[in-house]
Amino acid sequence: MTGSAPSRLRGIQTFLARTSLGERPVLRWVFAVAAFVIAFTLRYELDDRLPIGFPYLSFFPAIIITAFFAGIRPGILVALAGGVASWYFFIPPFDSFALTGGSVLALGFYVFIVTVDIVLIYWMQLALQRVTVEKEAASRYAGERDLLFQEMQHRVSNNLGVVSALLNAQSRGTTNPEATAVLQQASARIGLISKIQRQLHDPGKQTLDMGPYLAQLGPDLLEASGVEGVRYEVDVEAVELSADMAVPIGLIATELISNSIEHGRVYGKGGVIRVTLGRDGAGKDGMGVPVFLRVADDGPGWPEGFSPAASRNLGMRIVVSLTQQVGGRLDISNQDGAVSTLRFVSRPAPDLTGRAA
Structure with a gap:
């Protein structure tokens, strides 16, 4: 799919606008804040029960769910907030933004994982948007095709009906019995084709x-x-x-x-x-x-x-x-x-x- 990143992001926003959250943009950010608060509260309450080494346990699913349902930007917000909260509260030295070799490694791992998650969701939403657009285009083209088909069938059957009527009129103006019979038979044959043609206005049947x-x-x-x-x-x-x-x-x-x-x-x-x-x-x-x-x-x-x-x-x-x-x-x-x-x-x-x- 071609286009700059902003244009792609606008395409994603268009896709999200068709969902219940997309219809109310403010809800997307409310959803993101709520997801972060729930994830942080859950991680904070479980802090004493978890071994050291799981600072992001509750933030990963919050990021994925937010990015999928609320959009990429709200997902990035939850990722940033979750990273900062984990760095300060759950990575030694606790209650500090001091950097050590272990904290740098943990933060680097976090950035890598959430980047992969968000990029994958972004690509998936691009694919969903493309499928939706192509489906709408196919439906529109099918409707246009059906309309043109029905119009063509209608015109063909009308033209055949006109030819049948002309032959029938000509037969009434002919004094030769044999010619009259031939014209009437031709009129009947063409009239039959016209009737059948009228029944084929539906291209699906x-x-x-x-x-x-x-x-x-x-x-x-x-x-x-x-x-x-x-x-x-x-x-x-x-x-x-x-x-x-x-x-x-x-x-x-x-x-x-x-x-x-x-x-x-x-x-x-x-x-x-x-x-x-x-x-x-x-x-x-x-x-x-x-x-x-x-x-x-x-x-x-x-x-x-x-x-x-x-x-x-x-x-x-x-x-x-x-x-x-x-x-x-x-x-x-x-x-x-x-x-x-x-x-x-x-x-x-x-x-x-x-x-x-």
Whole structure:
């Protein structure tokens, strides 16, 4: 730590000002005087019971306690007063300031010990002050980072919402049915990303519970499509996905549910769409949590020989691409209707706060 001794001492005083004694500077000196009086009284009362050679017995702890709790200067005061009192009362020749070889040696030993004690306490308080300052700075920087992060997330989600609204408005002004459908699908996809983004305003929690999204996703898509008579059922476990996983998984679910809405009904009848999300296996495999997402309907099922990878449908191409992105596997089958099962591994979210994710 750089700086002159006075500046360091001022730093110590700032540190002490945060303690109960530092809030009342006069108490620091009162504490020092009281510590000296107690130490002197104790040493004086024990004088007849102690062998010669312990003149500073009670002063050492008084100096250490005073320097630690009241500050360096009050500690130095107790050290000086204790040295003078010991020299006069407890070092031969008693009741005198005369110097002999023994008294000089005793005083020299005393000066050395109290200097070491006070210097060590001084360095310790410097270290404590530095830790306190760095902790406050880190807390301030963390607060600024969180604020900037939330503002960035807010702006991104707003911008995505604006793009979604523009696409939706453009779809209403388009007379071509195919173009209208494409624009509405694009608007829905971007709107989903915007919703997920809004839930990630907290930088300390970079995970998302997909259950509420899947529960609301179907009704939103059914309302947007104008299809009636379709029952939407959801069975989801509490599965937390990282932000990097939540967006592609949400988009995959959107495409699969939209496909069931469009093709999963027998003409003239209603229908049922079932969405299931849960853990796929016993638990963590060392790399993450195996998870499955299943979308099933009671419609006519997949066409014979249908392959999502070979499909030219934009929605299925998006599903295949996003499945590869998350490192998952998509299986389709016919079981009283079309069934699509996505299996993937939910990996931990990146740690943005220094805590374990």
